[in-house]
Amino acid sequence: HGVTLALTDAGGTAALLEGLMDYDRLATEGTTTRFVSRDGSAAGVVDIENIGGAPQASMGAGSVHHVAFSVKDDATHVSIRQSLLDEGLNVTPVIDRNYFHSIYFRSPGGVLFEIATETPGFTVDEPAGTLGESLKLPRQHEHLREILEQQLPQLVA
Numbered sequence: 001h002g003v004t005l006a007l008t009d010a011g012g013t014a015a016l017l018e019g020l021m022d023y024d025r026l027a028t029e030g031t032t033t034r035f036v037s038r039d040g041s042a043a044g045v046v047d048i049e050n051i052g053g054a055p056q057a058s059m060g061a062g063s064v065h066h067v068a069f070s071v072k073d074d075a076t077h078v079s080i081r082q083s084l085l086d087e088g089l090n091v092t093p094v095i096d097r098n099y100f101h102s103i104y105f106r107s108p109g110g111v112l113f114e115i116a117t118e119t120p121g122f123t124v125d126e127p128a129g130t131l132g133e134s135l136k137l138p139r140q141h142e143h144l145r146e147i148l149e150q151q152l153p154q155l156v157a
Helices: 011-018 074-086 139-151
Strands: 002-007 023-029 032-037 045-050 067-071 100-106 112-120
Touching: 011 023, 011 032, 011 045, 067 074, 074 100, 074 112
Parallel strands: 002 045, 067 112
Antiparallel strands: 023 032, 032 045, 100 112
16 A cells, blocks of 8 residues: 655655655654555555654665556656656666566665556466466576576465
């Protein structure tokens, strides 16, 4: 339903959400402000907890690598990427992940954001009726197949 970002300075990320990312500020309770997506997306709620002078987070137990948001298609993706670049954000080139295309950038609060397309989708390498019945891997991870097949538990339908 959503994510909570604990930030030492919430202002820049709040402005990004309300501006380029089409979120509305819903309410503030204590040090937490809730933002809701204007389009009703699956990533519909982003809470920002303004934690003041706390040290910058680092990767480790209890942390996440990035927060992902989705867009409908490649045209929207390219447009958003250009808008982020126009705002002076350092955005990766579009990365083909087989099932979707992604861009990554650091929000003003330091959180790594991903924006991924909903297309082409998981039916690029198997029909919808058999999704999940066999192990499918994106091209960049195919070299790990033997190891993964040994380590993953066998699923029984």
